[in-house]
Amino acid sequence: MTNIPPCPRCGSAETRVVAESPIEGVWKMYGCNHCTYLWRNTETLEGIKTITEEEIEAAVLDFPPPGQGTMSAKE
Numbered sequence: 001m002t003n004i005p006p007c008p009r010c011g012s013a014e015t016r017v018v019a020e021s022p023i024e025g026v027w028k029m030y031g032c033n034h035c036t037y038l039w040r041n042t043e044t045l046e047g048i049k050t051i052t053e054e055e056i057e058a059a060v061l062d063f064p065p066p067g068q069g070t071m072s073a074k075e
């Protein structure tokens with residue numbers, strides 16, 4: 001029975017279990033496929049900063065794929 005909560009940060013339902021405690025049932029770590037947020041079910045999620053779609057896009061753009069950013073090669 002897997003009951004994965006939606007992402008506390010962006011509200012996406014595209015979440016998965018990333019890791020579980022060595023002793024079963026102590027904690028689970030969840031990950032969001034949408035904004036890449038990671039959290040444990042034991043964390044207090046009250047007051048967590050939620051983010052907008054624009055902020056998710058900006059965060060994704062922090063990791064450009066290899067081969068990009070060669071604009072200075074041409075003088």
Ligand SMILES: [Zn+2]
Binds near residue numbers: 007010033034
């Ligand atoms: Zn998320």
